[in-house]
Amino acid sequence: MATFGGRPTILRSIQPGQLIALAFAGVLAIGTALLSLPIAVHGRSATFIEALFTATSALCVTGHIVVDTPVFWSPFGQVVILVLIQIGGFGVMSLATLLGLFVARRLGLRTRLTAVSETHTVAVGDVRRVLTGVALITLTIESAVAVLLALRWWLGYGEDPGRAVWLGVFHSVSSFNNAGFALFSDNLMGFVADPWICLPICASVILGGLGFPVIMELRKKFRFPRAWTLNTITVVVGSIVLLVVGAVVLTILEWSNPATLGALDPAGRVLGGFTASVMPRTAGFNSIDVSQMHPASWLVTDILMFIGGGPAGTAGGLKITTFAVLFFIIVAELRGDTAVNMFGKRLPRSTHREALTVALLSVALVIGATLAIMLMTDYSLDRVVFEVISAFATVGLSTGITASLPPAAQAILIVLMFIGRLGPVALGSALALSTQKRQYELPKERPIIG
Amino acid sequence: MATFGGRPTILRSIQPGQLIALAFAGVLAIGTALLSLPIAVHGRSATFIEALFTATSALCVTGHIVVDTPVFWSPFGQVVILVLIQIGGFGVMSLATLLGLFVARRLGLRTRLTAVSETHTVAVGDVRRVLTGVALITLTIESAVAVLLALRWWLGYGEDPGRAVWLGVFHSVSSFNNAGFALFSDNLMGFVADPWICLPICASVILGGLGFPVIMELRKKFRFPRAWTLNTITVVVGSIVLLVVGAVVLTILEWSNPATLGALDPAGRVLGGFTASVMPRTAGFNSIDVSQMHPASWLVTDILMFIGGGPAGTAGGLKITTFAVLFFIIVAELRGDTAVNMFGKRLPRSTHREALTVALLSVALVIGATLAIMLMTDYSLDRVVFEVISAFATVGLSTGITASLPPAAQAILIVLMFIGRLGPVALGSALALSTQKRQYELPKERPIIG
Ligand SMILES: [K+]
Ligand SMILES: [K+]
Numbered sequence: 001m002a003t004f005g006g007r008p009t010i011l012r013s014i015q016p017g018q019l020i021a022l023a024f025a026g027v028l029a030i031g032t033a034l035l036s037l038p039i040a041v042h043g044r045s046a047t048f049i050e051a052l053f054t055a056t057s058a059l060c061v062t063g064h065i066v067v068d069t070p071v072f073w074s075p076f077g078q079v080v081i082l083v084l085i086q087i088g089g090f091g092v093m094s095l096a097t098l099l100g101l102f103v104a105r106r107l108g109l110r111t112r113l114t115a116v117s118e119t120h121t122v123a124v125g126d127v128r129r130v131l132t133g134v135a136l137i138t139l140t141i142e143s144a145v146a147v148l149l150a151l152r153w154w155l156g157y158g159e160d161p162g163r164a165v166w167l168g169v170f171h172s173v174s175s176f177n178n179a180g181f182a183l184f185s186d187n188l189m190g191f192v193a194d195p196w197i198c199l200p201i202c203a204s205v206i207l208g209g210l211g212f213p214v215i216m217e218l219r220k221k222f223r224f225p226r227a228w229t230l231n232t233i234t235v236v237v238g239s240i241v242l243l244v245v246g247a248v249v250l251t252i253l254e255w256s257n258p259a260t261l262g263a264l265d266p267a268g269r270v271l272g273g274f275t276a277s278v279m280p281r282t283a284g285f286n287s288i289d290v291s292q293m294h295p296a297s298w299l300v301t302d303i304l305m306f307i308g309g310g311p312a313g314t315a316g317g318l319k320i321t322t323f324a325v326l327f328f329i330i331v332a333e334l335r336g337d338t339a340v341n342m343f344g345k346r347l348p349r350s351t352h353r354e355a356l357t358v359a360l361l362s363v364a365l366v367i368g369a370t371l372a373i374m375l376m377t378d379y380s381l382d383r384v385v386f387e388v389i390s391a392f393a394t395v396g397l398s399t400g401i402t403a404s405l406p407p408a409a410q411a412i413l414i415v416l417m418f419i420g421r422l423g424p425v426a427l428g429s430a431l432a433l434s435t436q437k438r439q440y441e442l443p444k445e446r447p448i449i450g
Numbered sequence: 451m452a453t454f455g456g457r458p459t460i461l462r463s464i465q466p467g468q469l470i471a472l473a474f475a476g477v478l479a480i481g482t483a484l485l486s487l488p489i490a491v492h493g494r495s496a497t498f499i500e501a502l503f504t505a506t507s508a509l510c511v512t513g514h515i516v517v518d519t520p521v522f523w524s525p526f527g528q529v530v531i532l533v534l535i536q537i538g539g540f541g542v543m544s545l546a547t548l549l550g551l552f553v554a555r556r557l558g559l560r561t562r563l564t565a566v567s568e569t570h571t572v573a574v575g576d577v578r579r580v581l582t583g584v585a586l587i588t589l590t591i592e593s594a595v596a597v598l599l600a601l602r603w604w605l606g607y608g609e610d611p612g613r614a615v616w617l618g619v620f621h622s623v624s625s626f627n628n629a630g631f632a633l634f635s636d637n638l639m640g641f642v643a644d645p646w647i648c649l650p651i652c653a654s655v656i657l658g659g660l661g662f663p664v665i666m667e668l669r670k671k672f673r674f675p676r677a678w679t680l681n682t683i684t685v686v687v688g689s690i691v692l693l694v695v696g697a698v699v700l701t702i703l704e705w706s707n708p709a710t711l712g713a714l715d716p717a718g719r720v721l722g723g724f725t726a727s728v729m730p731r732t733a734g735f736n737s738i739d740v741s742q743m744h745p746a747s748w749l750v751t752d753i754l755m756f757i758g759g760g761p762a763g764t765a766g767g768l769k770i771t772t773f774a775v776l777f778f779i780i781v782a783e784l785r786g787d788t789a790v791n792m793f794g795k796r797l798p799r800s801t802h803r804e805a806l807t808v809a810l811l812s813v814a815l816v817i818g819a820t821l822a823i824m825l826m827t828d829y830s831l832d833r834v835v836f837e838v839i840s841a842f843a844t845v846g847l848s849t850g851i852t853a854s855l856p857p858a859a860q861a862i863l864i865v866l867m868f869i870g871r872l873g874p875v876a877l878g879s880a881l882a883l884s885t886q887k888r889q890y891e892l893p894k895e896r897p898i899i900g
Binding site: 253294295296298299300303326329330332333334336340349352353354356357360361367370371374375380381382385431434 | 703744745746748749750753776779780782783784786790799802803804806807810811817820821824825830831832835881884
């Protein structure tokens with residue numbers, strides 16, 4: 001079958017993606033250089049791979065670490081990490097929102113994100129509006145969470161006010177941007193049973209992971225779910241299902257594990273299990289010792305990490321929408337329906353193939369990287385695949401092997417973090433833009449893929 | 451969008467599948483009863499789970515074992531196993547061929563399998579023709595292989611003629627039906643460097659795994675590949691690619707492993723690597739010690755096992771065609787094509803969703819079973835997932851944990867073998883039959899899914 005003349009090919013569509021990747025790489029180079037300075041550390045200077053790994057992990061809001069953040073990095077180094085996290089989170093959130101807007105406009109789909117009349121391009125005004133919106137949302141949520149956390153660390157733990165504010169700011173930025181960096185050597189394990197620390201951080205992580213379009217819509221139409229876009233309803237319902245199922249399963253699996261939840265009182269176990277369900281998608285903080293979890297819990301966490309959060313937010317992974325499209329294709333197929341319907345909307349056919357492509361290429365990448373790292377090390381499949389999915393989905397959880405991996409394996413993780421951060425976003429929008437075939441039979445609506 | 455009135459739903463379409471499952475269950479009950487008899491064993495009688503597991507493994511041509519075949523089972527027991535293998539292989543091969551024919555007729559697709567005029571049902575004459583054809587092909591290939599093997603065991607290993615014939619018959623039936631049962635406690639490890647044993651068995655395995663429609667077409671049109679159906683060309687090309695890539699990768703990975711290929715001369719290593727690439731798809735014989743392979747080789751084997759062989763043959767797994775459809779969807783999507791083309795043919799849209807559904811439900815089943823077995827045992831993910839995929843794809847390879855699994859885990863493997871043997875076939879055809887939407891724009895052709 002002939003294709004349309006002049007249709008943008010994947011190569012042409014991917015060019016903005018290349019520009020963005022270059023911009024990310026530029027920031028990464030600066031971050032690596034700054035972290036290599038003697039002023040960035042307490043003791044010996046960072047090696048090139050340590051600086052590059054940490055900068056990538058911060059910019060891609062992953063949170064994988066090869067050195068102990070509070071011990072190794074000086075306050076200057078920690079500020080560099082914080083700034084990289086903020087740039088990375090802000091950058092991906094705005095970028096993915098703009099790409100989603102652009103795709104919707106180009107495909108002639110209604111978008112309720114802006115009130116302007118229907119056009120087929122994204123104008124300077126849109127860019128300004130999105131950037132302002134993301135900045136405002138970020139500032140609001142981060143400030144609120146920082147205040148709560150700072151108060152708790154000041155009043156509850158007796159930290160002096162200056163340090164409490166710094167701790168509050170760092171962990172609120174790190175949580176809203178789903179980065180998972182912490183200023184405690186045991187991450188959040190010291191606060192596993194403290195809801196005043198865990199719950200604001202969880203809330204911040206979940207909000208960041210919903211994505212900017214969802215937050216905007218919820219802000220305006222929280223009480224009118226029937227008016228929500230397909231993207232919003234999918235992300236909200238999917239988040240609730242994954243959080244609840246993940247929390248129940250992980251709490252049960254770890255309930256009597258003395259090295260994780262078993263040592264806590266029942267309320268602490270529930271809080272710890274809930275936190276363990278929030279963090280794989282894809283914040284990467286941990287309040288229990290991941291290396292001591294049951295291997296079955298690792299597998300459950302693998303799945304949560306791979307699915308990830310909502311599109312156009314600070315979460316990584318395949319995205320809930322991509323996963324939901326695949327799920328509803330199967331439902332439609334098992335019911336024998338000709339159309340794939342999802343929350344009362346019909347999915348355009350093109351989204352089926354896009355979701356499939358994003359998902360299967362991600363699977364192939366994860367398998368390939370896992371194979372490569374297994375050949376370089378003696379770690380078992382469960383630890384390696386956990387590490388690989390965690391890097392790809394920019395989660396940052398680890399069974400404890402990151403720092404002891406050989407440099408070549410760390411380099412693979414660096415590449416995975418980079419691809420995982422930008423790949424699904426770029427691929428999803430490039431695929432959506434690469435087909436111009438429109439179907440007018442019925443009104444349609446599409447979630448953002450990737 | 452409204453659905454067509456009177457369209458068969460998945461529930462109605464699946465009824466023949468239920469009948470077939472019942473028939474399989476009936477044979478299974480008889481096989482289990484026979485294997486429970488004192489005459490079936492050398493020493494103590496088999497427990498219920500041992501008899502049921504072995505009967506399921508034989509009937510589903512899997513080859514997973516919980517007791518040592520030549521040591522535990524008497525000649526009577528071995529004959530029961532052989533008969534179950536033959537019933538299972540013959541049954542699935544004929545059944546899947548007939549279902550494929552039925553689907554093609556119902557969807558109004560041309561089928562070149564029979565020369566009769568186009569009808570929309572499968573008549574008694576078709577059933578007779580298919581059963582006769584499968585029986586003839588089976589008898590021909592099994593006889594030829596049995597003769598070669600018997601001669602080798604007689605002349606090369608000094609077995610007395612009667613035993614040589616029995617060995618030849620058993621291993622030729624076991625190989626053509628992709629069962630993987632052997633009459634040696636170390637399976638085929640004693641013959642790793644003997645091409646006179648390995649190559650006939652590999653040839654028999656590959657032929658059985660191509661599937662009946664492909665064998666029939668190759669017999670008639672071997673020299674005219676341009677006239678092959680899409681099903682045939684997909685299976686042939688896919689088989690060659692998977693065999694070659696698998697052999698090269700596994701030979702390299704195990705080349706200097708002293709517990710597997712490392713102890714052999716170079717020719718033996720190549721033969722052993724080739725055999726290790728043939729057997730996961732999905733015969734399950736092993737000529738090297740699977741438990742000693744590198745975990746990365748397990749992962750490669752996992753992939754080969756999960757893909758499996760051609761449809762309507764004795765191989766299990768997702769099937770090459772299902773995998774190929776997914777692969778070419780991704781290719782089309784990355785190229786920005788509106789149609790998915792594969793070897794010069796356009797795939798009907800309905801096949802996209804069918805392949806996706808078969809593949810993702812299989813993934814979900816594998817993950818679920820893996821989680822369940824991990825909770826029951828202390829084995830690591832790599833061993834458990836290998837065991838689960840091996841059972842689901844009716845391969846029968848094992849890292850050595852089958853016999854020591856608790857009965858509940860063995861019960862899960864029994865269910866997996868059963869679902870793995872019939873599920874993709876039944877699901878694939880039920881899905882294909884459950885949609886009656888026809889697209890006439892261009893001539894199309896479909897491979898068998900599942
Ligand atoms: K993270
Ligand atoms: K087998």
